[in-house]
């Protein structure tokens with residue numbers, strides 16, 4: 001699925017790095033910092049390189065050997081697929097339960113873990129264990145890859161919101177249990193315990209759930225592989241993707257009418273709305289995307305990438321309805337052009353593009369053309385929505401397409417809303433970073449593309465030499481991102497990060513690999 005095991009095997013120990021060195025760090029309280037999800041930070045004085053302490057990284061040493069540009073190191077679990085968020089002096093990160101090794105209260109099964117760390121020191125403030133969810137509706141293909149918590153926490157005031165590895169959506173007290181067990185949810189001792197085991201003994205260093213909403217039990221959602229959406233807050237409402245998807249044989253969607261996007265009251269966790277687009281009837285794989293939002297004219301729109309490759313805009317709810325309602329669709333835009341969906345007049349089977357299938361014609365060279373879905377988060381920038389097509393990277397490389405959509409249109413805007421498209425990239429899971437009129441996006445093939453945000457013209461492409469699942473971050477005039485070599489992190493820390501001086505104006509000509517792009521590996 002979305003995150004394959006081959007890459008995860010080397011992420012045996014992951015260290016939290018890159019926390020800004022300055023004391024007055026700019027917060028990053030959610031996936032993408034703000035609701036536009038544009039991956040840019042206002043942070044200044046960031047390092048050009050960083051180097052891990054090799055002893056610590058290999059599980060030895062006491063940290064006395066200070067490594068280059070690393071402020072502190074915190075041990076996480078075996079796998080860490082979520083991105084850290086930072087708010088009010090705390091760092092939040094989702095990982096897996098292996099970090100609880102040595103604590104007799106917890107069984108080292110294959111659950112998830114959320115850790116809240118002190119931003120200044122890296123010290124553990126509290127943690128919430130999420131046991132492996134074994135009781136699932138028959139046929140569900142969920143959690144089998146043991147990826148831990150993949151969602152990034154969203155922090156607002158004293159509350160943090162996250163989709164857990166068990167597929168539920170929880171609201172957490174940022175203070176944990178240290179200030180008492182805030183309700184209405186007070187059953188943390190049982191929540192954190194393995195099924196059939198006695199409740200966990202609570203202490204100040206454990207997490208405090210305020211409310212919990214379970215789309216599996218409440219809405220009949222069948223999440224697929226992992227629950228990966230990061231929560232979006234607009235006013236009183238909280239929006240999250242459900243990761244609804246296919247059955248184990250990947251033959252059918254078990255709940256085709258279950259929502260892909262749910263809306264909850266952020267105070268109570270009560271369901272207030274869902275989408276009514278029946279995306280499940282068209283799903284290729286699963287609804288893994290995270291929503292974004294932006295102001296278009298006098299209204300706020302919610303943008304969401306569907307698991308069938310259609311990007312949607314919904315009108316944000318202003319008031320909490322007494323009973324759940326359907327979100328009002330403002331527009332839809334099909335990111336799969338006809339030639340990606342049909343060959344010689346016949347539909348192209350989605351899984352023909354999965355290189356692992358015996359019948360696949362995908363040679364994994366990036367040239368395969370077939371339908372894809374949306375996994376990246378749509379980025380809203382100056383009235384337009386920027387989003388690429390992508391697939392589970394385990395399916396291999398294949399032709400992608402990056403879209404720039406005019407968000408002011410209404411209806412089916414596949415033809416009327418296109419500003420430009422760019423098909424010079426592979427399938428991509430990456431959420432774009434847009435700064436100074438330039439779009440930066442990575443593809444599964446491991447290339448970093450720089451495009452003119454206004455025209456879509458390619459300014460340059462940089463080959464990183466290995467698969468890239470994550471997207472870039474623009475901060476302090478530099479570009480940071482990782483590729484699949486990151487599992488070699490203890491030896492190679494920092495070497496996979498790139499930087500370039502962001503130019504004052506967009507480059508207007510193609511400069512593939514041109515030295516003027518100023519890209520280089522850090523050392």
Ligand SMILES: [Ca+2]
Nearest residue numbers: 181182185209
């Ligand atoms: Ca509680």
